[in-house]
Amino acid sequence: MHATTPPPSTWWSRNWKWCVPVLAALLLTLFAAFVFGILMLVFGAMKSSEPYRHAMTQAQTDPAVTAALGAPIQAGWLVQGNFSGNGPDGEANLSIPLDGPKADGTLFVVAKKHAGEWRYETLAVNVDGGERIVLEDDAAMPLP
Numbered sequence: 001m002h003a004t005t006p007p008p009s010t011w012w013s014r015n016w017k018w019c020v021p022v023l024a025a026l027l028l029t030l031f032a033a034f035v036f037g038i039l040m041l042v043f044g045a046m047k048s049s050e051p052y053r054h055a056m057t058q059a060q061t062d063p064a065v066t067a068a069l070g071a072p073i074q075a076g077w078l079v080q081g082n083f084s085g086n087g088p089d090g091e092a093n094l095s096i097p098l099d100g101p102k103a104d105g106t107l108f109v110v111a112k113k114h115a116g117e118w119r120y121e122t123l124a125v126n127v128d129g130g131e132r133i134v135l136e137d138d139a140a141m142p143l144p
Contacts, residue, residue, distance in 0.1 A: 015025035046079045050118055055109040058135045059098060059125055063136070069100025070128045081109075088116045104128045 012019070030035035042052045046052055059065050060073045076097025083092045110122035123135040 004140075007012070016019075036125070043077075043079055046083050046094065049085065049092060051082050051083070051095060051109050051111040051120070052079070052096065054095065054118070054120075055094070055107055055123055055135075058123060059107050061082070062125075062133065062135055064133045065105075065125050066102060068125075068131060069098060069105055069134065070102035074099045075107075085113065089113055090118070092118075098125065 025027055065073065076099055077098050079094060081094035082094070083094065084090055092107040092109055092111045095106075096107040097108065098107050104122075105125050105127040107125050108122050109120065111118050111120045113119075125133045125135065127133065
């Protein structure tokens with residue numbers, strides 16, 4: 001009888017113990033990057049919308065809001081709500097966190113777009129602690 005030598009081991013059989021966790025971590029990282037990218041697209045679309053920009057300008061220039069929150073007023077990261085704009089029509093329902101040096105608050109925006117013009121049903125800041133400041137909107141009259 002002659003002795004048989006074992007077949008040479010493959011790369012996979014020698015390295016699977018470190019390769020599997022590395023591949024799993026890579027897939028998890030790619031998935032997290034994909035989800036983060038989708039969130040950035042959604043938040044970017046909301047933050048670039050006309051209702052968001054208009055509401056932030058109104059809040060940052062309103063004397064009552066500036067007195068309550070302090071200056072400068074910055075928008076927080078996590079905008080909540082929904083926005084849809086289809087040509088001449090659209091709808092926005094946003095809740096925008098505000099950060100000021102004196103206090104924080106939330107800017108609420110409810111707007112509808114008809115025939116290319118945004119009209120604001122709600123444009124108000126709730127200051128943390130209970131005060132509500134309704135913003136005057138000179139650009140458009142609220143819908144009935």
